[in-house]
Amino acid sequence: MTVSILSRFAAHGGRQLVARHTSRATGTEMTFAIFLPPQADSGPCPVVWYLSGLTCTHANVMEKGEYRKAAAEAGLIVVCPDTSPRGEGVADDEAYDLGQGAGFYVDATQKPWATHFRMKTYIEVELPEVVAANFPVDLDRQGIFGHSMGGHGALTIALRNPSRFRSLSAFAPIVAPSQVPWGQKAFPAYIGPDPAKWRRHDAVALIEDGARFPEILVDQGEADTFLADQLKPELLARACSDAGIGLTLRMQPGYDHSYYFISTFMPDHIAWHARRLAA
Protein backbone atom coordinates (compact mmCIF):
# COMPACT_ATOMS: atom_id res chain seq x y z
CA MET A 1 0.00 0.00 0.00
CA THR A 2 3.01 2.29 0.07
CA VAL A 3 3.57 4.70 -2.78
CA SER A 4 6.70 6.51 -3.87
CA ILE A 5 6.27 10.12 -4.94
CA LEU A 6 7.99 10.63 -8.31
CA SER A 7 7.33 14.34 -8.60
CA ARG A 8 5.64 17.09 -6.69
CA PHE A 9 4.59 20.50 -8.01
CA ALA A 10 2.91 23.39 -6.25
CA ALA A 11 -0.17 24.34 -8.28
CA HIS A 12 -3.19 26.55 -7.62
CA GLY A 13 -2.50 26.59 -3.90
CA GLY A 14 -2.40 22.78 -3.75
CA ARG A 15 -0.05 20.05 -4.92
CA GLN A 16 0.12 18.06 -8.13
CA LEU A 17 1.87 14.76 -7.37
CA VAL A 18 2.89 11.77 -9.44
CA ALA A 19 2.98 8.52 -7.45
CA ARG A 20 4.10 4.99 -8.22
CA HIS A 21 3.32 1.74 -6.46
CA THR A 22 3.54 -2.00 -6.97
CA SER A 23 0.14 -3.30 -8.04
CA ARG A 24 -1.02 -6.77 -7.07
CA ALA A 25 -3.87 -6.43 -9.59
CA THR A 26 -1.61 -5.97 -12.59
CA GLY A 27 1.59 -7.43 -11.23
CA THR A 28 3.47 -4.35 -12.39
CA GLU A 29 4.51 -0.96 -11.17
CA MET A 30 1.64 1.48 -11.75
CA THR A 31 1.87 5.26 -11.91
CA PHE A 32 -0.90 7.75 -11.21
CA ALA A 33 -1.26 11.51 -10.86
CA ILE A 34 -3.08 13.00 -7.87
CA PHE A 35 -3.97 16.64 -7.31
CA LEU A 36 -4.48 17.70 -3.71
CA PRO A 37 -6.35 20.99 -3.38
CA PRO A 38 -5.42 23.41 -0.59
CA GLN A 39 -8.38 22.12 1.45
CA ALA A 40 -6.65 18.72 1.72
CA ASP A 41 -4.17 20.29 4.16
CA SER A 42 -6.90 20.52 6.78
CA GLY A 43 -8.89 17.32 6.30
CA PRO A 44 -10.36 14.71 3.97
CA CYS A 45 -11.71 15.92 0.63
CA PRO A 46 -14.03 14.39 -1.94
CA VAL A 47 -12.22 12.54 -4.71
CA VAL A 48 -12.94 12.41 -8.44
CA TRP A 49 -11.37 9.69 -10.59
CA TYR A 50 -10.43 10.70 -14.13
CA LEU A 51 -9.91 7.84 -16.59
CA SER A 52 -7.96 8.66 -19.75
CA GLY A 53 -8.35 7.53 -23.33
CA LEU A 54 -6.37 5.39 -25.76
CA THR A 55 -2.58 5.87 -25.79
CA CYS A 56 -2.61 8.14 -22.73
CA THR A 57 -0.68 7.75 -19.49
CA HIS A 58 -1.44 9.61 -16.27
CA ALA A 59 0.51 12.54 -17.72
CA ASN A 60 -1.64 13.68 -20.64
CA VAL A 61 -4.57 15.02 -18.66
CA MET A 62 -2.25 16.18 -15.88
CA GLU A 63 -0.46 18.40 -18.38
CA LYS A 64 -3.28 19.37 -20.74
CA GLY A 65 -6.58 18.82 -18.93
CA GLU A 66 -6.69 22.15 -17.05
CA TYR A 67 -8.56 20.70 -14.08
CA ARG A 68 -6.51 22.18 -11.23
CA LYS A 69 -7.95 25.69 -11.01
CA ALA A 70 -11.54 24.46 -10.74
CA ALA A 71 -10.60 21.54 -8.47
CA ALA A 72 -8.68 23.85 -6.13
CA GLU A 73 -11.63 26.21 -5.89
CA ALA A 74 -14.05 23.34 -5.25
CA GLY A 75 -11.78 21.42 -2.87
CA LEU A 76 -11.72 18.23 -4.93
CA ILE A 77 -8.93 15.66 -5.06
CA VAL A 78 -8.46 14.47 -8.66
CA VAL A 79 -6.79 11.11 -9.33
CA CYS A 80 -5.64 10.28 -12.86
CA PRO A 81 -4.49 6.67 -13.35
CA ASP A 82 -2.64 5.16 -16.27
CA THR A 83 -4.68 3.37 -18.97
CA SER A 84 -2.93 0.00 -18.73
CA PRO A 85 -0.02 -1.87 -17.21
CA ARG A 86 3.24 -1.10 -18.98
CA GLY A 87 6.80 -2.32 -19.18
CA GLU A 88 9.10 -4.76 -20.90
CA GLY A 89 7.54 -7.89 -19.46
CA VAL A 90 3.99 -6.80 -20.33
CA ALA A 91 2.23 -8.01 -23.47
CA ASP A 92 1.73 -5.41 -26.15
CA ASP A 93 0.54 -4.91 -29.71
CA GLU A 94 1.78 -2.59 -32.42
CA ALA A 95 -1.66 -1.02 -32.81
CA TYR A 96 -2.56 2.00 -30.69
CA ASP A 97 -5.89 0.49 -29.69
CA LEU A 98 -4.74 -2.81 -28.16
CA GLY A 99 -2.22 -3.61 -25.45
CA GLN A 100 -0.23 -1.01 -23.54
CA GLY A 101 -2.15 2.28 -23.41
CA ALA A 102 -5.40 0.48 -24.27
CA GLY A 103 -6.54 -1.47 -21.23
CA PHE A 104 -10.25 -0.75 -21.78
CA TYR A 105 -10.83 -1.06 -18.01
CA VAL A 106 -11.50 -4.82 -18.14
CA ASP A 107 -9.88 -7.82 -16.46
CA ALA A 108 -8.49 -9.82 -19.36
CA THR A 109 -9.13 -13.57 -19.41
CA GLN A 110 -7.38 -14.36 -22.69
CA LYS A 111 -3.73 -14.99 -23.48
CA PRO A 112 -1.40 -13.14 -23.56
CA TRP A 113 -3.32 -10.34 -21.82
CA ALA A 114 -4.67 -12.12 -18.73
CA THR A 115 -1.34 -11.98 -16.89
CA HIS A 116 -1.23 -8.21 -16.39
CA PHE A 117 -4.24 -6.52 -18.02
CA ARG A 118 -6.51 -6.34 -14.97
CA MET A 119 -7.53 -2.70 -15.08
CA LYS A 120 -11.06 -3.36 -13.79
CA THR A 121 -9.77 -4.73 -10.52
CA TYR A 122 -7.06 -2.10 -10.42
CA ILE A 123 -9.46 0.84 -10.75
CA GLU A 124 -12.41 -0.65 -8.87
CA VAL A 125 -10.61 -2.26 -5.94
CA GLU A 126 -6.90 -1.67 -5.58
CA LEU A 127 -6.34 1.97 -6.48
CA PRO A 128 -9.00 3.28 -4.07
CA GLU A 129 -7.31 1.33 -1.28
CA VAL A 130 -3.88 2.65 -2.22
CA VAL A 131 -5.11 6.22 -2.47
CA ALA A 132 -7.07 6.02 0.79
CA ALA A 133 -4.04 4.62 2.60
CA ASN A 134 -1.82 7.49 1.51
CA PHE A 135 -3.94 10.59 0.90
CA PRO A 136 -6.79 12.38 2.74
CA VAL A 137 -9.69 11.22 0.55
CA ASP A 138 -13.26 10.97 1.78
CA LEU A 139 -14.42 7.71 0.14
CA ASP A 140 -18.02 8.55 1.02
CA ARG A 141 -17.79 11.30 -1.56
CA GLN A 142 -16.52 9.91 -4.86
CA GLY A 143 -17.17 10.92 -8.44
CA ILE A 144 -15.81 9.48 -11.67
CA PHE A 145 -15.29 10.80 -15.18
CA GLY A 146 -13.14 10.20 -18.20
CA HIS A 147 -12.51 10.72 -21.91
CA SER A 148 -13.21 8.39 -24.83
CA MET A 149 -12.00 4.92 -23.68
CA GLY A 150 -11.84 6.49 -20.22
CA GLY A 151 -15.41 7.73 -20.61
CA HIS A 152 -16.33 4.09 -21.30
CA GLY A 153 -14.45 3.19 -18.14
CA ALA A 154 -16.19 5.82 -16.05
CA LEU A 155 -19.67 4.92 -17.31
CA THR A 156 -19.27 1.16 -16.87
CA ILE A 157 -17.57 1.36 -13.49
CA ALA A 158 -20.22 3.73 -12.14
CA LEU A 159 -23.10 1.69 -13.59
CA ARG A 160 -21.73 -1.46 -11.96
CA ASN A 161 -21.02 0.33 -8.65
CA PRO A 162 -23.69 3.01 -8.31
CA SER A 163 -23.52 3.10 -4.52
CA ARG A 164 -19.83 4.01 -4.60
CA PHE A 165 -20.19 7.17 -6.67
CA ARG A 166 -22.30 10.27 -6.22
CA SER A 167 -21.45 11.79 -9.60
CA LEU A 168 -20.63 10.66 -13.14
CA SER A 169 -19.67 12.46 -16.31
CA ALA A 170 -17.76 11.85 -19.52
CA PHE A 171 -16.12 13.60 -22.44
CA ALA A 172 -16.78 11.89 -25.78
CA PRO A 173 -17.19 8.42 -24.25
CA ILE A 174 -17.29 5.10 -26.07
CA VAL A 175 -20.83 4.34 -24.93
CA ALA A 176 -21.36 0.98 -26.62
CA PRO A 177 -18.01 -0.71 -27.29
CA SER A 178 -19.74 -3.96 -28.28
CA GLN A 179 -21.22 -2.15 -31.27
CA VAL A 180 -18.16 -0.27 -32.56
CA PRO A 181 -14.76 -1.24 -34.04
CA TRP A 182 -12.66 -0.32 -30.99
CA GLY A 183 -14.61 -2.62 -28.70
CA GLN A 184 -15.14 -5.31 -31.33
CA LYS A 185 -11.35 -5.55 -31.55
CA ALA A 186 -10.43 -5.20 -27.88
CA PHE A 187 -13.13 -7.30 -26.23
CA PRO A 188 -12.46 -10.56 -28.13
CA ALA A 189 -8.75 -10.10 -27.49
CA TYR A 190 -9.11 -9.42 -23.77
CA ILE A 191 -12.25 -11.28 -22.66
CA GLY A 192 -13.00 -13.69 -25.49
CA PRO A 193 -15.35 -14.03 -28.46
CA ASP A 194 -18.64 -14.46 -26.60
CA PRO A 195 -20.54 -11.15 -26.83
CA ALA A 196 -22.56 -12.09 -23.75
CA LYS A 197 -19.38 -11.52 -21.73
CA TRP A 198 -18.96 -8.06 -23.18
CA ARG A 199 -22.21 -6.72 -21.76
CA ARG A 200 -20.80 -6.03 -18.28
CA HIS A 201 -18.25 -3.78 -20.00
CA ASP A 202 -20.61 -1.84 -22.23
CA ALA A 203 -22.54 1.11 -20.79
CA VAL A 204 -25.51 0.78 -23.13
CA ALA A 205 -25.75 -2.98 -22.53
CA LEU A 206 -25.45 -2.51 -18.77
CA ILE A 207 -28.38 -0.09 -18.82
CA GLU A 208 -30.39 -2.45 -21.03
CA ASP A 209 -29.65 -5.17 -18.49
CA GLY A 210 -30.92 -3.06 -15.59
CA ALA A 211 -27.95 -1.04 -14.31
CA ARG A 212 -28.86 2.48 -13.21
CA PHE A 213 -27.21 5.74 -12.22
CA PRO A 214 -29.25 8.79 -11.23
CA GLU A 215 -27.82 11.35 -13.65
CA ILE A 216 -24.99 11.61 -16.15
CA LEU A 217 -23.32 14.57 -17.90
CA VAL A 218 -21.78 13.92 -21.33
CA ASP A 219 -20.10 16.46 -23.59
CA GLN A 220 -19.49 15.42 -27.18
CA GLY A 221 -17.84 17.46 -29.93
CA GLU A 222 -19.75 17.55 -33.19
CA ALA A 223 -16.48 17.78 -35.17
CA ASP A 224 -15.05 14.72 -33.41
CA THR A 225 -13.76 12.43 -36.18
CA PHE A 226 -14.65 9.36 -34.08
CA LEU A 227 -18.23 10.46 -33.48
CA ALA A 228 -20.12 8.46 -36.10
CA ASP A 229 -18.09 5.25 -36.08
CA GLN A 230 -16.83 4.78 -32.53
CA LEU A 231 -18.73 6.99 -30.07
CA LYS A 232 -22.41 7.01 -31.08
CA PRO A 233 -23.82 9.03 -28.16
CA GLU A 234 -27.32 8.51 -29.58
CA LEU A 235 -27.13 4.92 -28.34
CA LEU A 236 -26.58 6.15 -24.79
CA ALA A 237 -29.31 8.74 -25.17
CA ARG A 238 -31.81 6.07 -26.22
CA ALA A 239 -30.80 3.65 -23.46
CA CYS A 240 -31.00 6.38 -20.80
CA SER A 241 -34.34 7.56 -22.11
CA ASP A 242 -35.76 4.04 -22.04
CA ALA A 243 -34.39 3.48 -18.53
CA GLY A 244 -35.37 6.83 -17.06
CA ILE A 245 -31.78 7.86 -16.41
CA GLY A 246 -31.26 11.62 -16.39
CA LEU A 247 -28.71 12.14 -19.17
CA THR A 248 -27.48 15.64 -19.94
CA LEU A 249 -25.95 15.15 -23.40
CA ARG A 250 -24.42 18.33 -24.79
CA MET A 251 -23.43 18.26 -28.45
CA GLN A 252 -20.73 20.91 -28.87
CA PRO A 253 -20.48 22.40 -32.37
CA GLY A 254 -16.96 22.68 -33.77
CA TYR A 255 -15.22 20.67 -31.05
CA ASP A 256 -13.06 17.65 -31.81
CA HIS A 257 -11.67 14.76 -29.74
CA SER A 258 -8.62 16.60 -28.35
CA TYR A 259 -7.54 18.02 -25.02
CA TYR A 260 -8.60 21.43 -26.37
CA PHE A 261 -12.13 20.06 -26.21
CA ILE A 262 -11.62 18.43 -22.81
CA SER A 263 -10.02 21.50 -21.24
CA THR A 264 -12.77 23.77 -22.56
CA PHE A 265 -15.51 21.87 -20.74
CA MET A 266 -13.42 20.69 -17.78
CA PRO A 267 -14.65 23.51 -15.47
CA ASP A 268 -18.26 22.48 -16.15
CA HIS A 269 -17.48 18.86 -15.29
CA ILE A 270 -15.59 19.76 -12.12
CA ALA A 271 -18.59 21.91 -11.11
CA TRP A 272 -20.97 19.03 -11.90
CA HIS A 273 -19.05 16.75 -9.56
CA ALA A 274 -18.47 19.41 -6.91
CA ARG A 275 -22.17 20.13 -6.55
CA ARG A 276 -22.96 16.44 -6.02
CA LEU A 277 -20.00 15.83 -3.71
CA ALA A 278 -20.63 18.75 -1.38
CA ALA A 279 -20.77 17.63 2.23
Place this chain on the structure above:
Amino acid sequence: MTVSILSRFAAHGGRQLVARHTSRATGTEMTFAIFLPPQADSGPCPVVWYLSGLTCTHANVMEKGEYRKAAAEAGLIVVCPDTSPRGEGVADDEAYDLGQGAGFYVDATQKPWATHFRMKTYIEVELPEVVAANFPVDLDRQGIFGHSMGGHGALTIALRNPSRFRSLSAFAPIVAPSQVPWGQKAFPAYIGPDPAKWRRHDAVALIEDGARFPEILVDQGEADTFLADQLKPELLARACSDAGIGLTLRMQPGYDHSYYFISTFMPDHIAWHARRLAA
Protein backbone atom coordinates in the same frame (compact mmCIF):
# COMPACT_ATOMS: atom_id res chain seq x y z
CA MET B 1 3.06 37.67 -45.34
CA THR B 2 0.98 34.58 -46.00
CA VAL B 3 0.74 31.91 -43.35
CA SER B 4 -0.28 28.29 -43.61
CA ILE B 5 -2.48 26.93 -40.83
CA LEU B 6 -0.98 23.68 -39.55
CA SER B 7 -3.72 22.89 -37.05
CA ARG B 8 -6.95 24.37 -35.79
CA PHE B 9 -8.78 23.46 -32.58
CA ALA B 10 -12.01 24.81 -31.17
CA ALA B 11 -11.32 25.90 -27.59
CA HIS B 12 -13.25 27.96 -25.05
CA GLY B 13 -15.57 29.33 -27.73
CA GLY B 14 -12.62 30.52 -29.83
CA ARG B 15 -9.94 28.90 -31.94
CA GLN B 16 -6.43 27.72 -31.10
CA LEU B 17 -4.39 27.75 -34.32
CA VAL B 18 -0.83 26.82 -35.20
CA ALA B 19 0.54 28.79 -38.14
CA ARG B 20 3.73 28.60 -40.17
CA HIS B 21 5.33 31.15 -42.47
CA THR B 22 8.59 31.89 -44.23
CA SER B 23 10.50 34.45 -42.21
CA ARG B 24 12.76 36.96 -43.89
CA ALA B 25 14.23 37.85 -40.48
CA THR B 26 15.50 34.34 -39.74
CA GLY B 27 15.61 32.96 -43.27
CA THR B 28 13.72 29.89 -42.07
CA GLU B 29 10.21 28.62 -41.68
CA MET B 30 8.83 29.85 -38.37
CA THR B 31 5.90 28.40 -36.45
CA PHE B 32 3.70 30.18 -33.93
CA ALA B 33 0.52 29.46 -31.98
CA ILE B 34 -2.32 31.98 -31.95
CA PHE B 35 -5.48 31.86 -29.88
CA LEU B 36 -8.45 33.78 -31.24
CA PRO B 37 -11.14 34.41 -28.62
CA PRO B 38 -14.81 34.34 -29.64
CA GLN B 39 -14.79 38.16 -29.76
CA ALA B 40 -12.38 37.99 -32.73
CA ASP B 41 -15.26 36.78 -34.91
CA SER B 42 -16.81 40.23 -34.74
CA GLY B 43 -13.83 42.58 -34.93
CA PRO B 44 -10.26 43.36 -33.97
CA CYS B 45 -9.11 42.33 -30.49
CA PRO B 46 -6.18 43.35 -28.31
CA VAL B 47 -3.18 41.05 -28.65
CA VAL B 48 -0.79 39.75 -26.01
CA TRP B 49 2.55 38.25 -27.04
CA TYR B 50 3.81 35.37 -24.90
CA LEU B 51 7.52 34.57 -25.18
CA SER B 52 8.62 31.13 -24.00
CA GLY B 53 11.70 29.95 -22.16
CA LEU B 54 14.72 27.79 -22.96
CA THR B 55 14.06 24.60 -24.98
CA CYS B 56 10.42 25.49 -25.65
CA THR B 57 8.66 25.74 -28.98
CA HIS B 58 5.29 27.43 -29.54
CA ALA B 59 3.69 24.20 -28.31
CA ASN B 60 4.70 24.07 -24.66
CA VAL B 61 2.65 27.00 -23.42
CA MET B 62 -0.10 26.21 -25.91
CA GLU B 63 -0.51 22.79 -24.30
CA LYS B 64 0.35 23.53 -20.67
CA GLY B 65 -0.06 27.27 -20.09
CA GLU B 66 -3.82 27.28 -19.45
CA TYR B 67 -4.33 30.76 -20.90
CA ARG B 68 -7.34 30.12 -23.10
CA LYS B 69 -10.18 30.28 -20.57
CA ALA B 70 -9.10 33.67 -19.22
CA ALA B 71 -8.21 35.01 -22.66
CA ALA B 72 -11.58 33.94 -24.06
CA GLU B 73 -13.39 35.69 -21.23
CA ALA B 74 -11.31 38.85 -21.66
CA GLY B 75 -11.37 38.87 -25.45
CA LEU B 76 -7.60 38.76 -25.88
CA ILE B 77 -5.70 37.26 -28.80
CA VAL B 78 -2.62 35.41 -27.49
CA VAL B 79 0.33 34.79 -29.81
CA CYS B 80 3.03 32.31 -28.77
CA PRO B 81 6.11 32.29 -31.03
CA ASP B 82 8.93 29.78 -31.13
CA THR B 83 12.13 30.58 -29.18
CA SER B 84 14.55 30.36 -32.12
CA PRO B 85 14.91 29.41 -35.75
CA ARG B 86 15.10 25.64 -36.23
CA GLY B 87 15.93 23.09 -38.87
CA GLU B 88 18.72 21.16 -40.46
CA GLY B 89 20.48 24.12 -42.02
CA VAL B 90 20.38 26.15 -38.80
CA ALA B 91 23.37 26.33 -36.44
CA ASP B 92 22.95 24.52 -33.16
CA ASP B 93 24.77 23.48 -30.00
CA GLU B 94 24.47 20.37 -27.89
CA ALA B 95 23.71 22.42 -24.77
CA TYR B 96 20.09 23.27 -23.98
CA ASP B 97 20.94 26.92 -23.38
CA LEU B 98 22.56 27.83 -26.71
CA GLY B 99 21.38 27.47 -30.29
CA GLN B 100 18.02 26.05 -31.30
CA GLY B 101 15.47 26.63 -28.54
CA ALA B 102 17.65 29.32 -26.99
CA GLY B 103 17.47 32.42 -29.19
CA PHE B 104 17.49 34.87 -26.26
CA TYR B 105 15.51 37.37 -28.38
CA VAL B 106 18.65 39.02 -29.84
CA ASP B 107 19.91 39.53 -33.39
CA ALA B 108 23.14 37.56 -33.49
CA THR B 109 26.19 39.23 -35.01
CA GLN B 110 28.67 36.40 -34.45
CA LYS B 111 29.37 33.28 -36.48
CA PRO B 112 27.77 30.79 -36.88
CA TRP B 113 24.66 32.34 -35.34
CA ALA B 114 24.32 35.56 -37.34
CA THR B 115 22.84 33.81 -40.38
CA HIS B 116 19.53 32.79 -38.80
CA PHE B 117 19.39 33.84 -35.13
CA ARG B 118 17.58 37.16 -35.56
CA MET B 119 14.82 36.76 -32.98
CA LYS B 120 14.83 40.45 -31.99
CA THR B 121 13.87 41.54 -35.50
CA TYR B 122 11.51 38.60 -35.81
CA ILE B 123 9.55 39.42 -32.67
CA GLU B 124 9.82 43.21 -32.81
CA VAL B 125 9.21 43.78 -36.52
CA GLU B 126 8.26 40.82 -38.65
CA LEU B 127 5.87 38.77 -36.55
CA PRO B 128 3.57 41.71 -35.74
CA GLU B 129 3.34 42.42 -39.48
CA VAL B 130 2.59 38.79 -40.27
CA VAL B 131 -0.02 38.52 -37.55
CA ALA B 132 -1.67 41.82 -38.47
CA ALA B 133 -1.87 40.79 -42.13
CA ASN B 134 -3.65 37.55 -41.29
CA PHE B 135 -5.60 37.95 -38.05
CA PRO B 136 -7.92 40.60 -36.54
CA VAL B 137 -5.46 42.15 -34.07
CA ASP B 138 -5.74 45.71 -32.82
CA LEU B 139 -2.09 46.82 -32.81
CA ASP B 140 -3.01 49.89 -30.76
CA ARG B 141 -3.68 47.51 -27.87
CA GLN B 142 -0.67 45.22 -27.35
CA GLY B 143 0.72 43.58 -24.25
CA ILE B 144 3.71 41.29 -23.82
CA PHE B 145 4.72 38.67 -21.31
CA GLY B 146 6.84 35.57 -21.03
CA HIS B 147 8.61 33.00 -18.89
CA SER B 148 12.27 32.78 -17.89
CA MET B 149 14.25 33.51 -21.09
CA GLY B 150 10.92 34.67 -22.51
CA GLY B 151 10.43 36.93 -19.49
CA HIS B 152 13.80 38.45 -20.40
CA GLY B 153 12.50 38.86 -23.94
CA ALA B 154 9.27 40.50 -22.81
CA LEU B 155 11.01 42.90 -20.42
CA THR B 156 13.71 43.99 -22.87
CA ILE B 157 11.40 44.33 -25.86
CA ALA B 158 8.88 46.38 -23.86
CA LEU B 159 11.59 48.56 -22.32
CA ARG B 160 13.03 49.30 -25.77
CA ASN B 161 9.57 49.87 -27.29
CA PRO B 162 7.42 51.33 -24.51
CA SER B 163 5.06 53.12 -26.88
CA ARG B 164 4.11 49.86 -28.59
CA PHE B 165 2.87 48.09 -25.45
CA ARG B 166 0.28 49.04 -22.86
CA SER B 167 1.03 46.13 -20.55
CA LEU B 168 4.00 44.02 -19.44
CA SER B 169 4.39 41.04 -17.14
CA ALA B 170 6.67 38.07 -16.62
CA PHE B 171 6.91 34.68 -14.92
CA ALA B 172 10.33 34.04 -13.35
CA PRO B 173 12.20 36.24 -15.83
CA ILE B 174 15.94 36.43 -16.38
CA VAL B 175 16.12 40.09 -15.37
CA ALA B 176 19.85 40.70 -15.75
CA PRO B 177 21.35 38.21 -18.22
CA SER B 178 24.66 40.10 -18.26
CA GLN B 179 25.13 39.18 -14.60
CA VAL B 180 24.19 35.48 -14.68
CA PRO B 181 25.58 32.32 -16.30
CA TRP B 182 22.84 31.91 -18.96
CA GLY B 183 23.47 35.38 -20.38
CA GLN B 184 27.21 35.28 -19.84
CA LYS B 185 27.26 32.22 -22.09
CA ALA B 186 24.72 33.27 -24.72
CA PHE B 187 25.60 36.93 -25.19
CA PRO B 188 29.28 36.44 -26.11
CA ALA B 189 28.27 33.67 -28.50
CA TYR B 190 25.51 35.66 -30.19
CA ILE B 191 26.57 39.32 -29.97
CA GLY B 192 30.25 39.24 -29.04
CA PRO B 193 32.46 39.67 -25.99
CA ASP B 194 31.94 43.41 -25.38
CA PRO B 195 29.58 43.74 -22.37
CA ALA B 196 28.64 47.23 -23.55
CA LYS B 197 26.73 45.57 -26.39
CA TRP B 198 24.81 43.39 -23.96
CA ARG B 199 23.12 46.29 -22.21
CA ARG B 200 20.38 46.74 -24.82
CA HIS B 201 19.45 43.11 -24.12
CA ASP B 202 19.41 43.25 -20.34
CA ALA B 203 16.33 44.59 -18.53
CA VAL B 204 18.23 45.87 -15.50
CA ALA B 205 20.87 47.54 -17.67
CA LEU B 206 18.23 49.09 -19.91
CA ILE B 207 16.54 50.65 -16.88
CA GLU B 208 19.90 51.86 -15.55
CA ASP B 209 20.48 53.42 -18.96
CA GLY B 210 17.16 55.26 -18.86
CA ALA B 211 14.57 52.93 -20.39
CA ARG B 212 11.17 53.11 -18.70
CA PHE B 213 7.86 51.28 -18.60
CA PRO B 214 4.98 52.45 -16.42
CA GLU B 215 4.31 49.27 -14.47
CA ILE B 216 5.37 45.64 -14.49
CA LEU B 217 3.94 42.48 -12.89
CA VAL B 218 6.41 39.69 -12.04
CA ASP B 219 5.61 36.37 -10.35
CA GLN B 220 8.56 34.37 -9.04
CA GLY B 221 8.46 31.01 -7.31
CA GLU B 222 10.48 30.81 -4.12
CA ALA B 223 11.23 27.11 -4.74
CA ASP B 224 12.52 27.83 -8.26
CA THR B 225 15.90 26.12 -8.53
CA PHE B 226 17.15 28.87 -10.86
CA LEU B 227 16.19 31.69 -8.51
CA ALA B 228 19.49 32.47 -6.81
CA ASP B 229 21.89 31.88 -9.70
CA GLN B 230 20.04 32.85 -12.87
CA LEU B 231 16.96 34.93 -12.10
CA LYS B 232 17.81 37.34 -9.27
CA PRO B 233 14.56 39.35 -9.16
CA GLU B 234 16.09 41.57 -6.47
CA LEU B 235 18.18 43.19 -9.20
CA LEU B 236 15.03 44.18 -11.07
CA ALA B 237 13.40 45.36 -7.86
CA ARG B 238 16.35 47.64 -7.09
CA ALA B 239 16.53 49.02 -10.65
CA CYS B 240 12.78 49.70 -10.74
CA SER B 241 12.88 51.32 -7.34
CA ASP B 242 15.75 53.58 -8.35
CA ALA B 243 13.98 54.47 -11.61
CA GLY B 244 10.50 54.98 -10.19
CA ILE B 245 9.03 52.11 -12.20
CA GLY B 246 5.99 50.51 -10.59
CA LEU B 247 7.04 46.89 -10.14
CA THR B 248 4.63 44.40 -8.59
CA LEU B 249 6.98 41.56 -7.64
CA ARG B 250 5.17 38.63 -6.07
CA MET B 251 7.34 35.97 -4.46
CA GLN B 252 5.28 32.76 -4.45
CA PRO B 253 6.18 30.29 -1.68
CA GLY B 254 6.54 26.68 -2.80
CA TYR B 255 6.38 27.33 -6.54
CA ASP B 256 9.07 26.15 -8.94
CA HIS B 257 10.03 27.03 -12.52
CA SER B 258 7.51 24.73 -14.24
CA TYR B 259 4.31 25.13 -16.19
CA TYR B 260 2.46 24.22 -12.97
CA PHE B 261 3.73 27.56 -11.66
CA ILE B 262 2.94 29.41 -14.89
CA SER B 263 -0.57 27.98 -15.23
CA THR B 264 -1.37 28.80 -11.60
CA PHE B 265 -0.75 32.50 -12.05
CA MET B 266 -1.74 32.73 -15.72
CA PRO B 267 -5.27 34.01 -14.94
CA ASP B 268 -3.78 36.87 -12.90
CA HIS B 269 -1.48 37.81 -15.76
CA ILE B 270 -4.23 37.66 -18.36
CA ALA B 271 -6.33 39.88 -16.08
CA TRP B 272 -3.38 42.30 -15.65
CA HIS B 273 -3.11 42.68 -19.42
CA ALA B 274 -6.87 42.75 -20.02
CA ARG B 275 -7.37 45.67 -17.65
CA ARG B 276 -4.70 47.71 -19.41
CA LEU B 277 -5.82 46.74 -22.91
CA ALA B 278 -9.51 47.54 -22.44
CA ALA B 279 -10.76 49.87 -25.15
